[in-house]
Amino acid sequence: xxxxxxxxxxFYNDWPALERINLQLEQGEFxxxxxxxxxxxxxxxxxxxxGDLPSSGTVEVAGYSSDRLSRKELPLLRRKxxxxxxxxxxxxxxxxxxxxxxPLQVAGTSPKAVRRRVFxxxxxxxxNHRRGSYPHELSGGEQQRVAIARAMVAxxxxxLADEPTGNLDPEVSRKVIELLMEINRSGTAVxxxxxxxRQVPAGVARFMYLDRGHLVNPSSWDGYEQL
Amino acid sequence: xxxxxxxxxxxxxxxxxxLSFMVFDIFLVVSWNLGTVLRNEQxxxxxxxxxxxxxxxxxxxxxxxxxxxxxxxxxxxxxxxQEAEAxxxxxxxxxxxxxxxxxxxxxxxxxxxxTLHPEYRTSERVGGxxxxxxxxxxxxxxxxxxxxxxxxxxxxxxxxxxxxxAGLVLAVSLSLVVANTVRLAIAKRALTVQIMSIVGAPGWFxxxxxxxxxxxxxxxxxxxxLLLTGAVSWMLSSSVPHQFLPGDWIALVxxxxxxxxxxxxxxxxxxxxxxxxx
Numbered sequence: 001x002x003x004x005x006x007x008x009x010x011f012y013n014d015w016p017a018l019e020r021i022n023l024q025l026e027q028g029e030f031x032x033x034x035x036x037x038x039x040x041x042x043x044x045x046x047x048x049x050x051g052d053l054p055s056s057g058t059v060e061v062a063g064y065s066s067d068r069l070s071r072k073e074l075p076l077l078r079r080k081x082x083x084x085x086x087x088x089x090x091x092x093x094x095x096x097x098x099x100x101x102x103p104l105q106v107a108g109t110s111p112k113a114v115r116r117r118v119f120x121x122x123x124x125x126x127x128n129h130r131r132g133s134y135p136h137e138l139s140g141g142e143q144q145r146v147a148i149a150r151a152m153v154a155x156x157x158x159x160l161a162d163e164p165t166g167n168l169d170p171e172v173s174r175k176v177i178e179l180l181m182e183i184n185r186s187g188t189a190v191x192x193x194x195x196x197x198r199q200v201p202a203g204v205a206r207f208m209y210l211d212r213g214h215l216v217n218p219s220s221w222d223g224y225e226q227l
Numbered sequence: 228x229x230x231x232x233x234x235x236x237x238x239x240x241x242x243x244x245x246l247s248f249m250v251f252d253i254f255l256v257v258s259w260n261l262g263t264v265l266r267n268e269q270x271x272x273x274x275x276x277x278x279x280x281x282x283x284x285x286x287x288x289x290x291x292x293x294x295x296x297x298x299x300x301x302x303x304x305x306x307x308x309q310e311a312e313a314x315x316x317x318x319x320x321x322x323x324x325x326x327x328x329x330x331x332x333x334x335x336x337x338x339x340x341x342t343l344h345p346e347y348r349t350s351e352r353v354g355g356x357x358x359x360x361x362x363x364x365x366x367x368x369x370x371x372x373x374x375x376x377x378x379x380x381x382x383x384x385x386x387x388x389x390x391x392x393a394g395l396v397l398a399v400s401l402s403l404v405v406a407n408t409v410r411l412a413i414a415k416r417a418l419t420v421q422i423m424s425i426v427g428a429p430g431w432f433x434x435x436x437x438x439x440x441x442x443x444x445x446x447x448x449x450x451x452x453l454l455l456t457g458a459v460s461w462m463l464s465s466s467v468p469h470q471f472l473p474g475d476w477i478a479l480v481x482x483x484x485x486x487x488x489x490x491x492x493x494x495x496x497x498x499x500x501x502x503x504x505x
Contacts, residue, residue: 049425053503071430074503079427089422093233106428150426 001060002027002157002189003048008057010043010213017043019213021057025158025191030184034197035210041193044210045162048191049081050074062157079107082151082188086163088143090135096122096146097131103154117153125149125179141172148179158189165199173199236415237444240408244448245455247404248484251397252456255476258390260469265383272348272379274341274357274371282337282365290365291339299347299356304340311335336367350377398483405445405484406491413437413495420496438492445488449480 003025010018018040025031033041046052047059050069059066062080064073082103090099097118104114122128125145135143144164151159161180165173177192177199184190184204192200197207209216276294278287287305295303306314312335316323326333341360343353353371361369372379413420416437423433453472460471472480 050503051425069503071502075424075427075429077427078425081427083425089418089425091419091422093419102423103426106423106426106432154427 001025002062003191004058004060005044005047006058006060008047008054008059010047010052011055016213018047018054021213021215023208023215025189027157027189028184028187029189030181030200030205031189031191032197032200032205032207033191033193033210034195034207036195038212039210040213041210042162043213045083045160045191045193048158048160049078049083075106079103079154080157082148082154082156082159084144084147084151084159084161084164086166088135088140088147088167090143090146090150092135094134095131096127096133096135096138099135099146100149100153103150107154121149121153139172140168141175144168144172144176145179148176148183152183152188156188158191159183161190161192163193163195165194240444241448241451243408244405244444244484244488245451247401247408248449248452248480249455251401251483252452252472252480253459254393254397255472255480256456256460256469258386258394259472259476262386262390263470265379265386268379269345269348269383272353272372273343274353274360274369276339276341276360276366277368277370278337278339279365279367280336284337286365287337287339290363293363294339294341294360297356297359299343299352301342301344303342306338306340308334308337311338348380350380402483402487402490405448405487406494408491410491410495413441413492434493434496437496438489441488441490441492441495442485443488445484445486445491446481447484448488449484452484453477453480 001024003023005021005023008018008021008023009016021044023044033044035041043052047054047066048061050059050061050064050066053059053066053069061077064077069077091102094102100122101114101118104117109117119128119131122131125148127142127145127149130138130142130146135146138146144167148159148161148164151161159180164180165176168176180190180192181200181204190205192205194200200207276290278290282290284307287307291303291305294300312326315326315335341356343356347353347356357369357371360366420433420437457471460469463469
């Protein structure tokens with residue numbers, strides 16, 4: 001088990017962003033979490049990378065528990081995760097190479113090993129020719145590929161992708177989803193939050209639906225038919 | 228933020244730090260010069276013991292030896308009547324004829340000039356030495372600047388306290404201004420801090436570059452303020468004679484600049500590094 005939510009609730013003031021969530025993710029699994037805007041998808045993600053801690057219940061990720069997480073352990077947990085955001089969140093003053101190298105550099109990897117890994121990954125992602133470019137010089141699809149490369153560079157246990165196709169056109173979105181599926185096939189657990197679960201072919205992933213902070217059965221979810 | 232934007236932010240921050248520190252530098256220059264004037268005045272604080280005409284030169288020298296052994300006395304110098312007359316003629320040549328008018332029997336009194344150790348140059352302590360001396364045989368009169376010395380002592384005392392107090396207030400407020408300026412510059416790079424934190428950078432790894440940047444900004448800003456103040460000082464030097472700051476005061480300004488810059492970054496980073504919210 002790489003992620004486990006045990007009866008997790010999260011309140012902002014009195015407003016329930018998540019309520020009594022129970023969720024398990026196995027190693028190498030592909031989980032798609034869908035639901036409308038404001039359903040709590042991003043909040044659920046924040047609990048996985050422990051940017052937020054639950055108001056009640058326990059989150060366990062890659063062996064770290066929200067009940068006992070110390071300040072020193074937080075960076076160690078995050079090094080086991082790769083995170084991709086809808087708005088890419090690349091560092092604008094760094095080149096593609098430096099953005100991708102960042103997780104290895106903060107973990108104290110030797111420059112030689114960083115260079116080897118980053119070059120190999122950029123080649124794999126067909127971004128080698130762009131390694132000296134700055135994010136503003138890239139297309140949206142290229143920026144998202146760089147963000148995925150940065151998320152994958154340190155061999156994470158779990159890849160979290162929060163609406164990664166939200167800012168991309170359908171063709172580029174399809175390619176990004178294919179890339180996520182390929183990453184999953186290599187053994188990395190992937191959690192994808194999306195408005196549109198139809199992007200992922202049936203049978204490839206497990207689907208879950210969030211509605212107003214509750215995980216609901218897909219068939220009982222009112223919005224399912226409208227997707 | 229692009230490179231040009233970053234450079235502009237850095238230069239604006241640097242200018243703000245420099246101008247803030249310039250206020251402090253000017254205060255220091257004024258204090259230093261005022262202090263120098265008062266210190267020079269205090270240097271001249273001493274006692275002049277006028278001797279009775281009946282005192283022989285041998286007795287006068289013995290008296291001078293006695294005074295030289297008193298607590299607080301640094302040196303004594305016996306001025307004979309002849310030397311006194313020579314000094315009078317040299318100092319006031321236009322009044323020299325007066326001596327001729329007073330006749331050959333008149334002579335200026337012999338005296339002993341006493342200088343004191345610096346800590347004895349206060350009104351109270353000089354007065355104490357003067358009172359003891361005035362009771363000695365052969366002493367006609369003792370002069371020690373009774374009128375101005377209490378005022379001078381008070382002025383030096385007040386200036387010292389004022390420099391320390393105002394210096395502290397200025398240093399604290401200046402540090403806060405610099406700290407806030409650096410903090411705002413850092414807030415513009417919140418994304419960098421957030422991303423570094425999300426990819427697993429430990430707190431020190433995120434903070435160090437920013438604290439280094441604050442250190443450089445503070446030092447460069449205070450150095451810039453010294454250059455600006457130096458330029459103003461140079462321009463005014465012909466109309467208002469004064470001295471610029473001594474080396475150790477310049478070092479103090481630079482250390483304060485570096486410290487406040489680093490503190491600003493540290494304060495900024497305390498609120499900048501996201502922590503898990505419960």
